[in-house]
Each structure stands twice: as C-alpha cells, then as structure tokens.
Amino acid sequence: MLDASALILYFPGPKTVTGEDVLELHVHGGPAIVKAVLSAIPKCSSQNTSLGAIRYAEPGEFTRRAFINDRLDLTQVEALGDTLAATTEQQRRLSVRGxxxxxxxxxxxxxxxxxxxxxxxxxxxxxxxxxxxxxxxxxxxxxxxxxxxxxxxxxxxxxxxxxxxxxxRNGIGIALLGAPNAGKSSLLNQIVGREAAIVSQEAGTTRDVVEVGLDLGGYFCRLGDTAGLRKAKQEALATEDPAAIIGEIEKEGMRRAKLRAAESDAVVVVLSFEPTSQGDVKLHLDEEVISTAAELVRESNNVVVAINKSDMVTGETLEDSINQVLAALPGLDKKKIHTISCRLAEITATEKQTHDASTGNIQSFLQGLIQHFSELTAAIAPDSESAGTVDPSIWQDSLGAxxxxxxxxxxxxxxxxxxxxxxxxxxxxxxxxxxxxxxxxxxxxxxxxxxxxxxxxxxxxxxxxxxxxxxxxxxxxx
Incomplete structure (x- = not known):
C-alpha cells in the first residue's frame, strides 16, 4: 500500500489529449508518496512483460504524440510553448490566440x-x-x-x-535618451520602483546601457538607461574647462546610446528644465539630443517625450515648452509629450500619495507609454477589397504567428x-x-x-x- 486514497483514471484513445490510451495517477503530493509511486511503476513492467518497458517521458513527448496523432497542429504546439513561457498578461493573451x-x-x-x-x-x-x-x-x-x-x-x-x-512575445525594447543629468536614471528608477541606476547631481554617471526587464501594464518591456548625449560648446572649450571636454569613454557611451535608440521599439526622450546664468529657468534642448531625436521621429516615429523637472515652472511655461518641442521635432504627435517631475515623485513616494499631480505625473506618463505600446502591437488589417470574405478575427489571431x-x-x-x-x-x-x-x-x-x-x-x-x-x-x- 503506497497511498490509501489514491485515484486512478483510465482514458481510452483516441479521444484523449495525446490520441493514445492514458492512465492518470492522482496521489497525495508528499515527497515520500511521490517517490514511492515512481519507484514502484518500473516494477510493473518487470512483473508483466506484456506491458513493455516503462520509462520517463522525454521533454515535450506528450505534446509530440498529440501532434503525431493529429490532436494538435504545429502552430498549436508552438502556442503551447508560448503559454508555458508567458510571464505577462499580454504574453498570455498572445499564446491563447495561437x-x-x-x-x-x-x-x-x-x-x-x-x-x-x-x-x-x-x-x-x-x-x-x-x-x-x-x-x-x-x-x-x-x-x-x-x-x-x-x-x-x-x-x-x-x-x-x-x-x-x-x-x-520577446518584449518591447525601450531606450531612455537625453542629455546628462536630465533625469533618465531617476525616471528609470521611478518606472521599475527601485534603485536600478545610480542617480547623482554629477553629470555623466551612466556610461553604458543599464537594462532592466519589467511588466508594464501587461507588456513585457526591456528598459535601457543610456549615457547622456551632449554637444561640446566651443566657448567652453576655449576656457579649457575639463567638464566641457568629451573624452573617449564618453564618446563610446554616446555611440552606444544612439545605437540602442536606433534598435529600440520605443524611445523615451528625456528633456528637462534647467536654471540659466540669468537666474531664470528654461527648457534645455541640447543640439545632440534634438538632432538624434528628430532623426528617430523621421525614420520610425517611435518617440515619446518626457519633460522632467516640471515642478520648477508654471503651467504657462509648460505649454510653451511643449510647443518648443513640437517645433524642434516635426512630425511628433502632441499626445506623446508628457511633463513629469521625478523629484516630486521621489519626495511623495514615502508619503504614499496617489494623486497624480502630487507624484510628478509619473502615472500619466506611464499610461501614455502603455497606449504607445498598444499602438505598436495592434493588429493590422488589409483593406476590405483585399480581405474579401476573410473573418476579421484572423488578423487578431495572426499576432500569434x-x-x-x-x-x-x-x-x-x-x-x-x-x-x-x-x-x-x-x-x-x-x-x-x-x-x-x-x-x-x-x-x-x-x-x-x-x-x-x-x-x-x-x-x-x-x-x-x-x-x-x-x-x-x-x-x-x-
């Protein structure tokens, strides 16, 4: 006696999951019982030679038998693999389609x-x-x-x-692009909810791409914080200011940042308000950042803009800054420009405030980003003339290909x-x-x-x- 209240179910083929005869053993899950049952099963074949050899199934063997016996087609087999690997809601939905x-x-x-x-x-x-x-x-x-x-x-x-x-299935690649000290690392930490990147008042603390995987609104994302982009100012170089010189390591970091942005499915361009020598505050538009972002808008239109440090200015100035961005990046949709304040979000995080204005508009920004993901992954349908009498649902299902x-x-x-x-x-x-x-x-x-x-x-x-x-x-x- 191995388990006094075990349940044995016999399912004759071909109307089973594999198309073959199936015997299910339902035993209690204690390690000792499971081990005893597994040890006893091979002895059955030695006592009754008509059963043949009993062995452990190979990886995927039950699914392979289901395919061979026409219980599943190959697209369904692959979708089953996606189901097992799904970690987010959108991945689960995708696997169900297949x-x-x-x-x-x-x-x-x-x-x-x-x-x-x-x-x-x-x-x-x-x-x-x-x-x-x-x-x-x-x-x-x-x-x-x-x-x-x-x-x-x-x-x-x-x-x-x-x-x-x-x-x-594989995740949406996102690059954070911006000038040094614009708040890219702070934004990354706000999105992932932990200190994944170093944040410092010293510009240029990020030299290489810092990548973090996360579930954002049901979408699996690969979020990459990149080195800051900047253009050396000739007047600063004339004074031999060490901070104005772009060294070889920084150049390599900038090259990798641009490469990561070009390869990404979505790019978040982080701009910021900065104090000027005249004592006022204005939107900082670095030439290197704007030229790179403008090229991305022209080529793929996958750019979302986050204007950081919005707590430093008034509402009227915010609206003016949005118009500045639209003028600098022709073709960018105004809905893809968001004003945020990572500083406010950090201050209020410990106070557990939920009102979006008091948390730096981070939630509004994330909702805009999720909407962008939805547009990136929405099924395309052909025009009615090409589609003919095809069921429209097939185009949703085709996302599972x-x-x-x-x-x-x-x-x-x-x-x-x-x-x-x-x-x-x-x-x-x-x-x-x-x-x-x-x-x-x-x-x-x-x-x-x-x-x-x-x-x-x-x-x-x-x-x-x-x-x-x-x-x-x-x-x-x-």
Missing amino acids: TTSGLAKRYESWRHQLLYARGELEALIDFSEDQHFDESPSELCSSVSKQVESLIGLLKVHSQNAVRGELL TERHRLLLENAIKYLEAFIDEVDIPASMQEEREADIVVAAEHLRGAADCLAKITGRGEGGDVEEVLGVVFEKFCVGK
Missing part, C-alpha cells in the same frame, strides 16, 4: 487555394492538346494571377502582424511574386516570349510547400527538425 486552430485553418485554406491553381496550370500542360478548355492559356494565367496578387496582399499583412506579435511562421510566409511571398513575374508579361514583350507554365506551376508549388511547413501538414510538411527545436524548450514530459 492555441485555437484558426491560424492553421487559414494557412491550410491558402495552401489548398494554391494547390487548386497549380492543378489548373498542370492540367493545361498535360492535356491542352487533347482537351478543350473553357479558357485560353492566357486567360487562365490572368485569372490565377489575380488570385495570387490578392493572396500576396493577405500574406504580407499576416507577416507584418507576426512582427508585432514578436514584440509581445511566430518568427518561424513569418520567415516561411516571406518565402511564400517570394515564390508568388516570381509567379507574377513569369505570367504577367507586358504587352510590348508578348511577341518576344510566352509565359512558361511549367516554371509558373513550380512557383505555386514552392509557395504551397512553405504554407504546409507552417502547420506541419501536407506534402511540404517535413518538420522533424522543427519539432526538435520546439520540444527542447518544453519541461520534461509536457
């Missing part, structure tokens, strides 16, 4: 569409001399070409959504574009050459094979290598 069969059904529908078109072309090749067709070869190619062009548009949107889904799916979709698009190049011959060249139907059909076959490899089904579904990569990430026996 666990349904919607993605696989759509891929299979597109594959069958290509196979049907290929079949028509090959029938033209094999039987054109013996049979009468309702359409001429040129008419048939034109008809198939229109279908392929429509499919290319759908695949491109699907691929773009896969990129957005990867942001949710993985990088592997995206690469195969890109390959399928290349095959389809090659098909278009082969059959769509300009009128001026039609006398010189004809479309090679054999080559065109091969392009359709290549595209169909790419779609088959996504789900692991069909004539192009050789996925043993892919399965090995997927299952090695699973826990033992999952």
Whole structure:
C-alpha cells in the first residue's frame, strides 16, 4: 500500500489529449508518496512483460504524440510553448490566440487555394492538346494571377502582424535618451520602483546601457538607461574647462546610446528644465539630443517625450515648452509629450500619495507609454477589397504567428511574386516570349510547400527538425 486514497483514471484513445490510451495517477503530493509511486511503476513492467518497458517521458513527448496523432497542429504546439513561457498578461493573451486552430485553418485554406491553381496550370500542360478548355492559356494565367496578387496582399499583412506579435512575445525594447543629468536614471528608477541606476547631481554617471526587464501594464518591456548625449560648446572649450571636454569613454557611451535608440521599439526622450546664468529657468534642448531625436521621429516615429523637472515652472511655461518641442521635432504627435517631475515623485513616494499631480505625473506618463505600446502591437488589417470574405478575427489571431511562421510566409511571398513575374508579361514583350507554365506551376508549388511547413501538414510538411527545436524548450514530459 503506497497511498490509501489514491485515484486512478483510465482514458481510452483516441479521444484523449495525446490520441493514445492514458492512465492518470492522482496521489497525495508528499515527497515520500511521490517517490514511492515512481519507484514502484518500473516494477510493473518487470512483473508483466506484456506491458513493455516503462520509462520517463522525454521533454515535450506528450505534446509530440498529440501532434503525431493529429490532436494538435504545429502552430498549436508552438502556442503551447508560448503559454508555458508567458510571464505577462499580454504574453498570455498572445499564446491563447495561437492555441485555437484558426491560424492553421487559414494557412491550410491558402495552401489548398494554391494547390487548386497549380492543378489548373498542370492540367493545361498535360492535356491542352487533347482537351478543350473553357479558357485560353492566357486567360487562365490572368485569372490565377489575380488570385495570387490578392493572396500576396493577405500574406504580407499576416507577416507584418507576426512582427508585432514578436514584440509581445520577446518584449518591447525601450531606450531612455537625453542629455546628462536630465533625469533618465531617476525616471528609470521611478518606472521599475527601485534603485536600478545610480542617480547623482554629477553629470555623466551612466556610461553604458543599464537594462532592466519589467511588466508594464501587461507588456513585457526591456528598459535601457543610456549615457547622456551632449554637444561640446566651443566657448567652453576655449576656457579649457575639463567638464566641457568629451573624452573617449564618453564618446563610446554616446555611440552606444544612439545605437540602442536606433534598435529600440520605443524611445523615451528625456528633456528637462534647467536654471540659466540669468537666474531664470528654461527648457534645455541640447543640439545632440534634438538632432538624434528628430532623426528617430523621421525614420520610425517611435518617440515619446518626457519633460522632467516640471515642478520648477508654471503651467504657462509648460505649454510653451511643449510647443518648443513640437517645433524642434516635426512630425511628433502632441499626445506623446508628457511633463513629469521625478523629484516630486521621489519626495511623495514615502508619503504614499496617489494623486497624480502630487507624484510628478509619473502615472500619466506611464499610461501614455502603455497606449504607445498598444499602438505598436495592434493588429493590422488589409483593406476590405483585399480581405474579401476573410473573418476579421484572423488578423487578431495572426499576432500569434511566430518568427518561424513569418520567415516561411516571406518565402511564400517570394515564390508568388516570381509567379507574377513569369505570367504577367507586358504587352510590348508578348511577341518576344510566352509565359512558361511549367516554371509558373513550380512557383505555386514552392509557395504551397512553405504554407504546409507552417502547420506541419501536407506534402511540404517535413518538420522533424522543427519539432526538435520546439520540444527542447518544453519541461520534461509536457
């Protein structure tokens, strides 16, 4: 007797999670009981040879068997891996999108569409001399070409959504960019809720990228504090002021800061109000910071601006400063400019005040940042003409497509574009050459094979290598 009140459940296949017979042992979780049961199970096979050898399952083996027995397709298997790895709410939602069969059904529908078109072309090749067709070869190619062009548009949107889904899966990279002592490290500490970066009145305390991972509004983020950017002032250099000289280490830090900003999915440009030699306070717009930020706005428009030390000025001055930023960064949306005060947030943190104005508007800034994340990761939908009768929910589901799916979709698009190049011959060249139907059909076959490899089904579904990569990430026996 190992456990007096254990429960044994037998589930006959094929209507089980793996498609095979399943025996579940429900025992109490005490270490001694579990150890005794695990020790006793192998003895069953030695006493009854008809059972065969009993062994521990390999990593992902139950899921592999479910795939082999058609209980899961490959997209669902990968989504299960995402479910196990999810640490934030948005990652959980993303994994749930992939666990349904919607993605696989759509891929299979597109594959069958290509196979049907290929079949028509090959029938033209094999039987054109013996049979009468309702359409001429040129008419048939034109008809198939229109279908392929429509499919290319759908695949491109699907691929773009896969990129957005990867942001949710792997994390949104954020860079804090600004001049020395603007408050980047203070803002980082306020966001993560702890002292992750050194804060000092001495400018330039951050030389390399300080990266912190965190859950922000359900989004996994990789937040990087970077070295301050500044442009050496000629008048200061003339006085040989050591603080005005930019050394080699600082130059390298600035280079890494710009590189990190260029590679990031979102950039928070931290500006600040600073006292002047005349005794007043004005917004400091360093040339190096503004030129870098302006280039980022032009190229990707992924910039959010935080104007720090807002407690030093009045409301009218704040509004003027926002207009200054808009003039300095053409193309920036006014909604992406926030005024904050890390100093107020630090002072009131110990007093546990919840009113946003008393906490330096940090919460308003974070809500704006989360809204920016939502826009970055929202599903793209094609225009109604391209989408046709496709269920709109498929574009939300397409966020669950993985990088592997995206690469195969890109390959399928290349095959389809090659098909278009082969059959769509300009009128001026039609006398010189004809479309090679054999080559065109091969392009359709290549595209169909790419779609088959996504789900692991069909004539192009050789996925043993892919399965090995997927299952090695699973826990033992999952």
